[in-house]
Amino acid sequence: MSRATFADSTMETLREYIASRNEPAWMTTLRGDALERSAAMEWPTTADEEFRRSDVRSYDFTALAFDVDEDSPAPVETPVGISGTLDFHGTSLRRASLTEGLADKGVVFTSFARAFAGDVPETLLRRLESVLRRGLDSADNRISLTHYAAITHGAVLYVPRFLELEDPFVVTFDDESGDGAMRVPQVVVITDEGARAVVVERIRGVEEGDFLWNESVLADVGNAGQVRYYATQDLNLDSSYFSASFATVGRDARLEMYNSFFGAMFTKARVDVEMAGEGSDAFIGGVYFPTEDQHMDMRTVQRHVAPHAHSDTLYKGAITDEARSVYQGLIHVFHEAVQTDAYLTNNNLVLSDEARSDSIPTLEIHTDDVRCSHGSTTGRLDQGLLNYVRTRGFSLDEARRMLVEGYFEAILSRYPETVLEEIHEIIDSRITGA
Amino acid sequence: MKIEIRDLSARIGENQILNGVDLELESGKIHALMGPNGSGKSTLSNVVFGHPAYEVTGGEVLVDGENILEMETDERARLGLFLAFQYPVEIPGVTVGRFLKRAHEIRFEDDTDRTRGFVKTLRSNMDFMEIDQAFINRYLNEGFSGGEKKRMEILQMLTLEPDFAILDETDSGLDIDALKVVAKGVNRLRAESSFGALIITHYQRILDHIKPDVVHIMYQGRVVTSGGPELVHQLEAEGYDWIKEGRHEQPAG
Numbered sequence: 001m002s003r004a005t006f007a008d009s010t011m012e013t014l015r016e017y018i019a020s021r022n023e024p025a026w027m028t029t030l031r032g033d034a035l036e037r038s039a040a041m042e043w044p045t046t047a048d049e050e051f052r053r054s055d056v057r058s059y060d061f062t063a064l065a066f067d068v069d070e071d072s073p074a075p076v077e078t079p080v081g082i083s084g085t086l087d088f089h090g091t092s093l094r095r096a097s098l099t100e101g102l103a104d105k106g107v108v109f110t111s112f113a114r115a116f117a118g119d120v121p122e123t124l125l126r127r128l129e130s131v132l133r134r135g136l137d138s139a140d141n142r143i144s145l146t147h148y149a150a151i152t153h154g155a156v157l158y159v160p161r162f163l164e165l166e167d168p169f170v171v172t173f174d175d176e177s178g179d180g181a182m183r184v185p186q187v188v189v190i191t192d193e194g195a196r197a198v199v200v201e202r203i204r205g206v207e208e209g210d211f212l213w214n215e216s217v218l219a220d221v222g223n224a225g226q227v228r229y230y231a232t233q234d235l236n237l238d239s240s241y242f243s244a245s246f247a248t249v250g251r252d253a254r255l256e257m258y259n260s261f262f263g264a265m266f267t268k269a270r271v272d273v274e275m276a277g278e279g280s281d282a283f284i285g286g287v288y289f290p291t292e293d294q295h296m297d298m299r300t301v302q303r304h305v306a307p308h309a310h311s312d313t314l315y316k317g318a319i320t321d322e323a324r325s326v327y328q329g330l331i332h333v334f335h336e337a338v339q340t341d342a343y344l345t346n347n348n349l350v351l352s353d354e355a356r357s358d359s360i361p362t363l364e365i366h367t368d369d370v371r372c373s374h375g376s377t378t379g380r381l382d383q384g385l386l387n388y389v390r391t392r393g394f395s396l397d398e399a400r401r402m403l404v405e406g407y408f409e410a411i412l413s414r415y416p417e418t419v420l421e422e423i424h425e426i427i428d429s430r431i432t433g434a
Numbered sequence: 435m436k437i438e439i440r441d442l443s444a445r446i447g448e449n450q451i452l453n454g455v456d457l458e459l460e461s462g463k464i465h466a467l468m469g470p471n472g473s474g475k476s477t478l479s480n481v482v483f484g485h486p487a488y489e490v491t492g493g494e495v496l497v498d499g500e501n502i503l504e505m506e507t508d509e510r511a512r513l514g515l516f517l518a519f520q521y522p523v524e525i526p527g528v529t530v531g532r533f534l535k536r537a538h539e540i541r542f543e544d545d546t547d548r549t550r551g552f553v554k555t556l557r558s559n560m561d562f563m564e565i566d567q568a569f570i571n572r573y574l575n576e577g578f579s580g581g582e583k584k585r586m587e588i589l590q591m592l593t594l595e596p597d598f599a600i601l602d603e604t605d606s607g608l609d610i611d612a613l614k615v616v617a618k619g620v621n622r623l624r625a626e627s628s629f630g631a632l633i634i635t636h637y638q639r640i641l642d643h644i645k646p647d648v649v650h651i652m653y654q655g656r657v658v659t660s661g662g663p664e665l666v667h668q669l670e671a672e673g674y675d676w677i678k679e680g681r682h683e684q685p686a687g
């Protein structure tokens with residue numbers, strides 16, 4: 001098993017890294033283009049609107065060591081009620097499973113390395129290229145451009161026409177201890193016309209070590225298809241998490257994209273959903289719960305390009321201790337997108353005196369004949385509710401837990417059972433500590 | 435259970451609301467508490483339960499001889515006290531089933547046979563209270579009608595089986611059928627255990643269904659007089675003028 005290690009992430013090192021990859025020519029070109037574009041930019045500063053409240057100047061993005069490890073997947077049984085699993089340990093795929101019969105039907109669920117090693121049909125590689133290109137095109141800061149140059153590992157899911165799979169595909173990123181290293185995972189989900197898929201992504205990180213994550217999730221939901229994507233980030237509190245995801249939703253298709261953020265000392269996450277096809281529909285859900293002195297900055301963009309589309313964003317956070325959250329939401333309606341129906345809601349529940357939360361919803365509308373609205377609320381736990389619950393015998397901790405879980409329920413009630421138990425555990429531990 | 439409220443005073447902000455309440459309550463008995471709007475009935479209930487908005491400025495509340503004023507609200511509840519709120523709040527995202535399951539576990543934590551039978555208990559109590567089973571999966575009080583919220587309070591009471599309950603205007607806003615159902619709930623506990631209650635009300639009609647043993651009248655933050663059920667008829671006939679004018683203080687003649 002060979003593992004290549006790179007001591008830093010300067011331009012030269014990344015160039016060397018790209019050359020060392022045994023990938024199709026188009027991927028090499030794509031990485032090179034990303035590198036060129038990033039070289040032409042400065043690292044973000046608080047002068048950039050998107051980073052105004054999240055200062056990244058203390059990071060030296062060129063000093064991050066990284067490695068790529070060979071896949072060595074042990075075949076495992078697919079758990080009941082699951083379509084397939086991909087378990088990464090560091091950058092290496094260690095376990096993989098796919099429910100019997102799915103491969104014969106044309107489903108592809110594999111690691112990036114294996115996809116490039118000839119594991120997938122040529123037509124899918126071309127789809128992959130165009131999806132990655134679109135992701136790269138949407139990247140507009142040096143950190144997310146660097147992602148496309150430096151991708152270290154990741155997962156690809158493809159579901160062919162009219163295949164409807166309700167059992168989730170589960171991608172897990174686990175890790176070992178490490179210091180100052182960078183992880184650059186990429187997840188791509190492609191569904192053909194009328195296909196349906198549910199994806200669960202878990203970023204669990206390690207007990208110790210300060211990794212910097214620079215992730216991207218790309219989804220291309222084919223016409224009349226349906227994708228539900230549930231990502232949970234629970235890294236340790238020494239790590240940093242950057243991500244920029246981009247999804248396109250085809251004609252009459254539906255995407256539900258959920259993110260829950262719990263871990264990492266610093267989180268800067270962005271989700272762009274492009275309503276690309278007429279009649280497309282999207283729900284963008286977010287749950288965040290920073291504690292101690294965590295900093296979480298999230299941005300969602302609903303890009304309405306096609307007419308008659310509907311999108312709805314609901315981000316709910318609880319902020320405690322000395323934590324800080326920033327949420328920026330944009331509904332962007334293009335000139336052609338007549339009869340757009342778009343909503344954006346952000347709620348913040350501030351659980352301590354030192355916690356702080358900012359909410360900045362924005363509309364940018366370039367056509368008439370739309371229905372758009374946004375709203376945001378920031379408040380404390382209602383004393384009247386707390387008192388009511390306590391008259392039923394609940395201790396202060398238990399009452400808070402019950403109410404905070406209830407608060408998140410509007411989003412979590414849409415989650416599959418497989419993820420919920422873990423999430424409830426995380427939330428519980430945070431309230432008990434709070 | 436014996437609850438002795440002695441010379442209890444409380445305020446909210448600068449507003450002195452309770453001015454030395456004396457009241458003795460006992461399980462096994464039904465007490466009625468009446469009094470004009472704003473006389474402090476809900477405040478008394480809230481103070482007994484330790485609502486943080488109110489500051490106790492004097493007096494004590496003894497439960498079986500022990501002063502509870504230093505206890506947390508939930509500790510008081512765990513003594514076997516229950517409050518049916520005048521204005522029950524909506525709890526977003528928490529279903530009736532989940533909420534009551536946990537409350538039931540807390541109440542009967544030492545009795546695993548009982549906690550294991552929770553679902554059965556809840557379902558039969560819902561039938562008894564004529565509440566549709568579908569409510570188990572609804573968020574507590576969210577979007578419930580006024581009457582449904584009141585019924586839900588009594589469902590909680592039946593399920594948690596307190597030794598003593600304060601029912602703060604549970605009868606207000608109920609249609610006659612709902613009123614009967616609520617009364618049925620109270621009377622059941624009364625028949626099954628040494629349950630007692632303080633029924634706060636403005637109307638005689640609930641007391642026709644739940645016969646009180648004692649009637650107390652509150653005015654300006656004080657219990658000014660107590661007596662038998664005949665007090666209710668007097669109020670119904672005369673209103674509160676005789677109280678306001680202090681005539682109740684004269685010896686009956």
Ligand SMILES: Nc1ncnc2c1ncn2[C@@H]1O[C@H](COP(=O)(O)OP(=O)(O)OP(=O)(O)O)[C@@H](O)[C@H]1O
Pocket residue numbers: 446449451469470471472473474475476477478487520
């Ligand atoms: N949270 C509060 N803030 C300010 N004043 C309050 C508050 N709660 C109660 N009060 C005042 O205390 C007094 C007593 O109110 P309380 O609700 O106890 O009366 P009540 O006897 O229950 O009346 P009703 O029959 O209308 O329910 C009123 O004058 C009321 O305005």
Ligand SMILES: [Mg+2]
Pocket residue numbers: 475476477520602603
């Ligand atoms: Mg009242």
